[in-house]
Amino acid sequence: MTLLVRQLTASGRGAVAVLNVSGSSPSEVSNTLARYFTAVNRLPLPDLPTHRILYGTWETEGTREDVIVVRNGAAEWEVCCHGGVAAIDRIRQCLTDLDIQSHEEQSDSLDDLLLQCPTVRTAEYILAHRRGLNTELAELTDRISTDELRLRLRRMLSFRRFATHLVKPWTVAIAGCPNAGKSSLLNAIIGYDRSIVFAQPGTTRDRVEASTVIDGWPYLLLDTAGVRDAADDQIESKGVSIAESTFASSDAALLVVDSTLGLQDVDSELLSSNADGRPLAIVWNKTDLVGSKPPPDIGFPAVQVSATQKSGVADLLEWLAAATVGTPPPLTELLPISDTLARAAQQFLDQQIDLGQLKTALLT
Ligand SMILES: Nc1nc2c(ncn2[C@@H]2O[C@H](COP(=O)(O)OP(=O)(O)OP(=O)(O)O)[C@@H](O)[C@H]2O)c(=O)[nH]1
């Protein structure tokens, strides 16, 4: 039999998590759950009528979770557990470790995308599509010319980057020389001490990640080790290579420069390695020590900040939102909201699928 396990609540930590468990055979699904679940009133799961709620425990080797199970249909159940990541993983693992064919659904339906939305602002776009934006175009396909349809699909695909980042955060590397104030900047942006700040260069070794929301858009900030030649220290040297690859692969980059020292050779090398068109700003930090003198023009957007005084941070975030999201499309704009839709649109433009197949993707 096939057992399908889907998390209905958003991914990550929450107060409560809900897993939907379904399969082809009612008795096999309930027997599978009964291997781990015991109701406090000892009611056997296979006999449970639809819509009955049972409180009990989920037991695996050495661990017990308080859970609630609900039978939604003959072969469909919900398991509600504590929303901590460990509890969810433990229950999922029980169901996916079985010697039956079981899998977790990786779906990009609008409902699943909505669950993954990290912010209300991004969810509004998915909701607009759920209310019928895709289906509108599906219905229009019979009334507009192929040229007009192709034009609309091309326009839709031009929003691919924006659409991808409705569920996936924009990654932003914070890079630069040791002691430039990268970790201080990360902490100033997120408003709490996530990364260790210390006067000694070489403090940050590993990549330190922090999620945040700027103007309603999701970002993952990546603090990195200061870039320098660290051949005599293997751990730091590993950190430097992680820093360089993080800098190269992120959606945007902030090159932090200590204003009292000015641009260093390492900074120039990082600047010259920047991929074409990728948003990058030079963050002239420690302005509290040098006054308001304007920074030299290096040919990149520049923002003056003092991470410790938290001045200039608002300007920096404004630049970041403008450089990544830019002017957001109106909520009425049709977006390539799922991979399925984006792929189908491209395949139709490349004449690899026909109108019927495109319509199916629009209606998914
Ligand atoms: N005056 C002043 N000091 C700052 C500022 N930002 C950081 N510092 C100081 O600079 C030192 C290094 O700061 P960090 O944030 O640890 O620098 P970093 O770039 O993360 O350093 P590494 O992790 O070693 O690469 C600390 O003593 C900070 O307090 C600033 O805006 N003004």
Ligand SMILES: [Mg+2]
């Ligand atoms: Mg640091």
